[in-house]
Amino acid sequence: MSVRQRRSEPGRRDRLLQVALEVIIARGVAGATYRLIAEAADVPLGSMTYHFTSRDELVLAAFERFAEESFSHLDSATSAGVGDPVERLTQMVVSEFNDQPRERILLAEMYVLAFRDERYAALMRRWTERSQAAIERQLPGLNGRALNAVREGLTLQRYFFPGEVDADLVHATLSAVACGTASSDSESPKSSAPKDDRGPVVRTVETAQTFLTAAEVDALVGDYLAGMSVKALAERYGLHRATVFAHLRRRNVPSRRPGLGIDEKAEAVRLARAGISMRAIGRRMGVDRKAVRAALVEAGLIADKIIDGVS
Known part of the structure; x- marks a missing residue:
């Protein structure tokens, strides 16, 4: 195959970007040399400059590709299906650990670069703003920045403490943040959220609740004390079971379950x-x-x- 034919190979630039990301995952940015990326992609070192004039340009383009792919993953996860968007965010945090640990590594590398290079800092800001907007589209009126920051933190913590940061904890935390940011928004003069005499009325997204009013928590506690199971309460009020337990603990409701079945x-x-x-x-x-x-x-x-x- 001639040099001209190899240079015109369809999709070579995209392949170089993907290979560069894989090398960064394996060796880190410092170890992702121009030569190593060329060898991994089976591309002559001399022809690399046909697509990228320098290693610096290649690495930046690779992280721009990663940011776009990562955002597409978030946008798809938050907009797919129906039901509680917080539940979909929960599943995303869990799946990022189970299926895509590569994203944690690449994001960590990008954070380090962003502290030292304004180009990467600008890329990080664009990626964060798009992620925030995607969340706010599914949870209108809530603080997308806070939810996105907590989602990122939970994903990172789950990487190092998978046993502690389980799906129940992730869902309960995201629900609490959604409830808190919604409560703060409801106090603003610009808020149109309806209220009762004990606080903001439950906010709905499609058909799913994101938090309960004080009156609804009263009803939940009453149902629990009347003998309704936590599973049944979760189904009745459209909550995760961990959130039901959280409401009961906040009201200091004694557990009627001294042990396990x-x-x-x-x-x-x-x-x-x-x-x-x-x-x-x-x-x-x-x-x-x-x-x-x-x-x-x-x-x-x-x-x-x-x-x-x-x-």
Whole structure:
């Protein structure tokens, strides 16, 4: 194949950008040399300048490609389907860890570059503003910047603490932020959110609730004390179960579940063997750590002395 033919190879520029990103993931920006990228892409070093005049230009273009792909992923995740947008954001945080750890690595590299190079800082600002706008389209009236910042933080924390930052915690946190920013917005003179005598009325997005009024929380607590299960409450009020538990804890409602059922004990053991902490298991199941420890002791997974010996 002649040099001219190789230079005109369809899609070569796009392939170089993708290969550059993969090399950055494996070696970091410092290790992503022009020569190494050329070898990984099976492109003659001399013909690299046909598409990029320098390594610096190639790396910047690669991160611009990454930013566009990352935004497209967020835009698709927030706009796809129906129902609670907070739930869709939750699934995105979880899936980014499970399916796309490469994004965490590339984003970390881009952050470092942005601290030292205004070109990358400008790229980061554009990417953040587009992400914020995508979230605000699905949660109108709420603070997209706050939700986007919390989403980013949760995704990063989940990368290092997957057992602690589980789907329940992610959803409860995003719901709390959505509720808080909506409450702040409702106090503004410009807000058109309806109110009752105890606070802002539940805001709706399509058919999904993002938070409850004080009166609705009163009703939820009453239903719980009347014997309704947390699962049934979550379905009735359109909430995640972790959010139901959060409302009950804030109202200091005593748990009527001193321990776990047979099936729940088996699930607690399964989660513990998967590396999930007792605190996270208890939060997921709506019981304290002592109840989780008791189930693990009963299953022989931990020693009985741990109950009193370790907090």
